[in-house]
Amino acid sequence: MQILLAEDDNDIRLILKATIENLGHVCLTAEDGIKAWGIYQAKGADVVISDWLMPGMNGLELCKLIREYSNSQGLTRTKVSLPGHVYTYFIFLTALDDSAHLQEGIEAGADDYLTKPLKIQELTFRLRVAARIMGLYQKMTGQAYELERLNANLSLEVRRDALTGLHNRLRLTEDLETIKASLKRYGQPSYAAIMMDIDNFKQFNDTYGHQAGDEALKITAQQLLANIRKEDTAYRYGGEEFLIILPHQSGQKALRVAEKLRQIIERLQISHPQNLPSGILTISTGVAELTPNNPWTLEEWLDAADQALYQAKQTGRNRTSLYR
Structure with missing residues (x-):
């Protein structure tokens, strides 16, 4: 001693x-x-x-x-x-x-x-x-x-998705509360949400099996993490759907980020014959911006991003769409 x-x-x-x-x-x-x-x-x-x-x-x-x-x-x-x-x-x-x-x-x-x-x-x-x-x-x-x-x-661990390592819905709920408190205290800076989905993922699973599907989800998540800013946060939103929240980012800038991510996944050239016309694994993305002039609640904001994603799906998939 x-x-x-x-x-x-x-x-x-x-x-x-x-x-x-x-x-x-x-x-x-x-x-x-x-x-x-x-x-x-x-x-x-x-x-x-x-x-x-x-x-x-x-x-x-x-x-x-x-x-x-x-x-x-x-x-x-x-x-x-x-x-x-x-x-x-x-x-x-x-x-x-x-x-x-x-x-x-x-x-x-x-x-x-x-x-x-x-x-x-x-x-x-x-x-x-x-x-x-x-x-x-x-x-x-x-x-x-x-x-x-x-x-x-x-x-x-309980705030991370076990498969992809991304944040999960529990963490998203907590982060939305933090954003809500920040908006109330400091006003509304611009936030952007990118909602994305792997195109025809069910068919991919049916063709290659769930193990290959899990691997595709992990690869997609890795690419998201590698190509967003430190202040951006990526979540597994559910199934084959992902969400990225970008603070202090306009809708147009977020649209460019979403398009960059779409191209990165496309360039991986992962075979997916049922995903026509490309025959490779692709993603569709929807973007929505939360601004001082926008009266949305946070839930409505994410719903707008989801609607933009739906629009991208409806117009042919492997696309990026901005909610307007």
Whole structure:
């Protein structure tokens, strides 16, 4: 363990340092509470052994500061990260062997105490107890962080489509709520929605089987992710249907993005004999823009994109259409 020793008596400090190091621990030393506090902030400690009476800052004040610091560090570590010195085992070293002082120390956050004159065997026992408790604490902390990490990963997984890796309808619902709040707070910047669908996908599945169909969905999703901006978000909307939301993008610009994506899928030249006249796998896309002058609700906006997609399908498929 790393032990910080705060003791203003030089002889006692040297003896304790040698004893602690002989027991196999690292020992940092300070001759008063102020220096001990600086060392603790810079290097941390598993255990602090502090004299009660010291110039500048006494042991009680040091203990309170360390507890406040530990608590604040614990709060900042609520997101997944590597555990650090969130908790420190605190031992008072004092000649004040009376219940009033001991109670005051415990209430300040101390875990144990040693009385002067100090017996080496007593120090050894106290450090063994500290090592056992800190070991249990670190194990518990590690398990808590691992659980938090797993929960964070699970939270991401339930918002992703398992097959394509795109965001799913649950994530879309949450994102629409975020957009709604943003529109209410900041007004309506331009948003564009691209709704797209693989042409004659049922026939593709019937011809090649569901495994090939799944592969086609994954390839399409990969191309979407590779060819949109970081601020754009792609979703698997359902079956063979995909949705892309583009913030701060006009309908005309989104139309160009949709056309680019259509051409990219077409150039893959994936065989699909039932998809005439091309005989290859293609997509149709519909685009709708949400602007300050447009009174649509978010649901109506997505429905408009879906209607534009339907228009593209009705006019021959493998097309891009803008809702007007």
